[in-house]
Amino acid sequence: MRRAATLATALGLTLLTACGGSEDAAGPGDSEGAGGDEVTLVTHDSFEVPQEVLDAFTAETGYQVEVLRGGDAGVVVNQAVLSRGNPQGDVLFGVDNTLLSRALDAGVFVPHEAAGLAEVPEEFQLDAGEHRVTPVDTGDVCVNYDRGYFAEHDLTPPETLDDLTDPAYRDLLVVENAATSSPGLGFLLATVDAYGEDGWQEYWQRLAENGVEVVDGWEQAYYERFSGAGGSSGDRPLVVSYASSPPAEVAFGGGEELPDEAPTGVATGTCFRQIEFAGLLDGAANPEGGRALLDFLLSDAFQRELPMSMFVNPVREGTELPEVFTRYGATVAEPWSVEPTAIAEHREDWVDEWTSLVVR
8 A cells, every 4th residue: 555655644644753863873784783772664755653652662672763754655665776785774664566576676675574474364475485575554546536526516426447538537637657656556557457468558548638647646646636635725536545545534634523424435446455565674784673673563553553543454364443444444345456476577667658658
C-alpha cells in the first residue's frame, strides 16, 4: 500500500522523529555481528507510528529505533538495490508486491522467519518458502474523488477505469509516475489486469488524450495537486491514492463530531491490492536487533496501530479495527491484481512502455 503509503504525513502531521542515535550511527557490518543498542529502520516518507509504540519495543528488547526515511517506496527500494551488502540500515519496511521481485532478485534481504507468522493468512506470505520478507500490512490503491467538487459541478463521480477516459472527466485526474512511485505502479498494474497485456497501452493513450497529469510521487499528487486533501491548494478532483484515504481525511479534519460521510470518496472499480513487506537487509550492522524489530512488526501492539497511524489493514488475523477506519474506508470486494511472477517478468518493460506513452 499503502503502503503503500499513509495519509497522515500528507495531511501535514508532524513526522515521527528518530529516537536514539544519529543517522551516521548505522553502517555496514558483519552479518552475524552485534550492532549495539540501536536498530535502524529504512522506510518511505509515509511511515508513521506513535512514539510510544517504538518506546514499547525499546522497553521490551533494549533496542532503540532510528527511523530513516528515503522518499517514495519506489525510491527506497531502488536505493536498497543499489546499496546491497552496504545498506543504510538494518531493516527495510515498505517494499510491496509491485516491487518485491526486484528486491528479492537483487538479494537485498536475508531470511528471517518472524514470530507471529502463524497469525498471518497464507495469501499474504508471498515469500513463505524462504522468509526473506515479512508481510506487515495490506491496502488498495484506488482513484479517490473530491465529493465537494463533483457536487458543486453536478457531476457524477467515476466508478470504473473506463469512466476515467470519459470527456466529462477531462483534465481532472492526477496520477503518480509508475517508474518512481509504488501507488503509481499499482495503478498501472490495475490497468494491465483490466485490459490485458495487449490492451492497457491503448487505455493509457485514451487517458493521456483526456488530460491525465503525472507527478513523481504520492505526496505531491495528493497534497499538492488533489483538490480534496485537507489544506491542499490543488485543482484536480481525482487522484490515485488509497481506499483508506477517506477515514484519514475524517480523522484529521478537525471536527468535533463525525460527519455523515468523508469529504472524499473512492472509485472502487479502479483498485489494485497491495501487500507491504519488511525485511532484514543484507549486511545489516545490527542483524540481531533487526530480527527483533521484524518480530515486533507482527505483534499485536504494532499491528493494532496500523489502521489509524498509517491507514492500512493489518495482516495479523483478529486485529481490532477502529470505527473511523471501518465506517469511512471503502470495501473493495474484487480488486485488480497481477500475479507476482508476471510482475517480475514484465514490470520493467511495462514501465518503460508506459513512460514512452504517457511521460514521453
